[in-house]
Amino acid sequence: MEHMYPKIMLVDDDAEDRQIIKDTFDDLDYGAVIHFEENGEEAIKYLQQCTPPGAIPSLIILDLNMPKMNGTQTLRFLKAEPAFAAIPVIIFSTSLNPIERDECLTLGAHSYVIKPISYTQTVEVVRHFYNLCNQLSQVE
Template sequence: MKILMIDDDPEDRDILFFSMEAIEKSKALYFAEDGEQALEMLDKDFIGNNIPGLIILDINMPRLGGTDTLRGIKGDARFRNIPVIIYSTSINPFEKEQCLELGAHSFLTKPTSYQESVDNAMLFSRFLSM
C-alpha cells in the first residue's frame, strides 16, 4: 500500500520521510507539492488497484489548497473511499469542522518534536496493513 503526502513545505515532507524511515516504511511514501499536482498524480499515476491506502493532506498550499483538494478527492468515485488525514499547523476549529464534513478521516496538528512525528508515522503506517 502507498501513502500520498500532499504538502508544499519541503521540510515537512522530509520530516515525515525520516519518521517513516525510522519505522521502515519510507518506501510506501509518495509526495505531491500541492493539490493540483496531487489530483493529477491520482488521475494518471494511481490507476486501478494502485491507489494509495492513505492520503496525508496539508491545508495551506499554493495553487490548490487542502480544502479544495479534499473536495476533488472525495468528489471522485475512484478515490472517495481513501482515508484522508488532514495534517496541518492550523488549529482553526472552523477549518477542522469543514474538513471533517467534507469527508476527512481525521485532523491532526503537525508535530513539534521528532518523537511526535515518529508516533504519527506509526499511526499512518497502520493504514498500510488495513
C-alpha cells in the first residue's frame, strides 16, 4: 500500500509565519503536503474546487486575524458546510484572549494553539499538527 502523506492547509496572511511552518515541516522531514492560502476567502475558494474529494486537506490550520475573511468567519463557514464540517480546524493565533478562544472552540475548532515564539516551540507545534494528521488517518 502506498504511503499517504498528510494534506494540510495553512491559512495565514503572514508570509513569514507560512514560511516558518513550511521550513519546520521540511526540517522534520515529515513529507506533509502543505497548501497555503492568505485568507479565509481564498481558502474556501480552494476547498470548493478540490476534486476529487481526496484532495481536500485532512487538517486546516487557521489564523484568526486576516483580511477579507477572518479566521472566525472562515471557521463558522467551514463548520456549517457539510462538505467541510468534518475537517478538523486548529486555530493558530497570537491572540491570548480567552473569549476569542472559547468562541472558536464553541464554533467547532479542534483546538486553539498560540503561535510559538521560538524554534523549539515551533518544532513542538508542528509535531502536534503532524501527529494529529496521523491519528485522523488511522480513524478513516
